[in-house]
């Protein structure tokens with residue numbers, strides 16, 4: 224029982240403090256003083272009036288001017304909720320939705336989840352009382368599925384529109400259509416200073432309301448030579464700033480690409496400072512650095528953002544925040560006067576020709592670079608260190624970032640649009656329409672997995688799939704698991720796939736942690752390995768201690784458990800029964816194959832596979848359990864393709880080639896699949912353009928088939 228209680232304690236400590244902040248000096252006067260000092264406050268009356276008088280308003284303001292935290296409150300005060308309707312405010316990032324909801328609840332002096340709440344995937348912190356609702360743009364899209372007119376809302380704020388997230392873009396298109404139908408609905412699109420005119424045009428010259436800026440000059444310092452290792456360069460720069468200035472002369476914000484870089488950078492800075500301090504004091508080891516506190520910010524687990532990062536530290540102490548591009552616009556950290564920008568971010572990039580999405584570290588755009596630098600000048604003049612040369616900035620960087628819709632897989636989006644009754648997805652009003660090949664590839668994929676029929680109409684399966692907040696393939700696997708008699712196990716696997724970093728691999732104990740990981744291996748399948756981890760954790764009664772002992776990330780498992788609960792609720796609502804297959808794990812592999820037959824590969828050498836669909840060479844990821852088999856299994860399906868130095872397939876399960884023939888009939892069959900058949904109406908592209916490539920692909924598949 225102690226362990227079970229342990230879980231609860233940990234939960235209470237980590238994220239859900241329901242509007243209570245231990246580290247917040249929240250007197251009413253202080254809160255009011257801060258609110259009144261924000262640029263938005265000076266234009267409050269005017270802003271509310273403009274929104275009242277127009278159906279759509281574009282609100283433009285520097286980051287930190289109060290758009291996200293203040294605007295919903297102004298509208299609330301302005302009577303937008305008087306008839307019981309809600310104000311929605313969407314965020315592209317889960318972390319932001321949660322953190323601003325907390326902030327606004329505490330500013331209004333209410334309990335989080337009551338008048339002010341938030342809703343993100345797998346987590347709903349709202350109630351009947353909720354009037355201001357922060358949510359991810361994806362959640363609002365899902366709500367539109369159930370209620371196409373979004374009748375509950377009097378006003379919808381599409382926040383952070385300049386980010387051009389895929390869901391935001393789809394939402395804007397839906398709203399454009401909805402506005403004619405709901406004359407009473409107010410739409411506010413907020414944007415940092417970039418991109419605003421585009422939104423105004425999209426909504427037929429909607430008024431643009433500018434919140435006057437108040438920023439201080441930022442000196443830009445470029446690297447003289449191209450930087451080879453940006454982590455090392457960032458560490459050096461941070462240490463240099465800290466060594467040469469007073470600790471209370473401004474905090475440091477470092478932009479890195481992703482979780483891994485962020486963690487390594489933070490760790491190395493700490494090491495470096497500890498060494499320097501020890502040397503300067505002439506001692507061998509220095510334990511406690513007392514004038515710096517290092518924070519990391521990335522979006523893996525929203526609950527992990529410490530409230531402390533928003534405040535300046537008391538005493539002669541400096542904050543060093545290492546963050547991903549989350550800190551560019553969605554979170555404002557006060558007190559920053561030094562920015563270090565590595566010049567890169569992680570982007571999801573889709574290649575429709577080979578049909579895969581991959582996270583690629585890519586150079587940021589000039590607009591992003593300026594946004595990053597600007598963070599140094601919010602409260603006083605500052606300095607931005609750019610870890611790239613001036614020539615790179617002006618010759619190699621794009622002026623603006625490429626919107627997500629132009630570069631990612633659209634299968635989920637297309638499925639959603641189809642279930643919203645948008646038949647001709649190519650004619651949907653996108654701010655920037657996606658490339659037609661990407662749309663076709665998505666239609667293709669949905670057809671392969673049976674979500675669409677040949678005419679491009681939603682099938683019964685597709686309809687079911689749209690009800691789950693999951694990737695189409697994962698969703699299909701889960702849906703077919705009841706028929707396979709293994710839904711109990713599959714819902715666990717799907718939940719485990721939905722959380723980051725199950726296995727903990729600390730730098731200094733890699734060998735030990737690898738050994739610990741290998742004890743969970745089920746050599747036929749990484750999916751089953753995940754199931755194995757969860758089952759053993761369950762047997763330990765969800766123990767924290769058990770996780771630590773086995774190098775397992777407790778928080779990730781806890782999150783998987785929550786997600787599992789959520790998914791089971793959705794399954795019950797949709798009459799999908801929970802059945803267990805017991806120890807017959809072949810059934811589970813077969814079920815996985817049913818959802819992933821389009822991502823299959825055949826062994827081609829040591830650690831090497833060849834994609835059955837594209838003929839591309841793939842590498843089995845070094846962490847895979849399949850290496851435990853001796854000989855690699857001849858046929859596999861994979862969950863994910865990771866493109867780094869090589870094309871790695873991750874989370875892989877060995878399958879029987881006959882299953883592939885059974886579930887991948889359309890792919891691994893001599894019958895040709897004509898992509899153009901999938902599009903219901905002829906659209907403005909030339910089908911002939913696609914011809915030869917298609918034939919090439921079909922020949923390739925046929926060749927593979929013969930090899931089968």
Ligand code: ADP
Nearest residue numbers: 285286287288289290291292293326533555557
């Ligand atoms: P914008 O949306 O225009 O970028 P915000 O409304 O997010 O601006 O921020 C306004 C102010 O509120 C900033 O000074 C920011 O530091 C502060 N703030 C936002 N979130 C928090 C929080 N969780 N805790 C403390 N201060 C916060």
Ligand code: MG
Nearest residue numbers: 290291552553
């Ligand atoms: Mg904001």
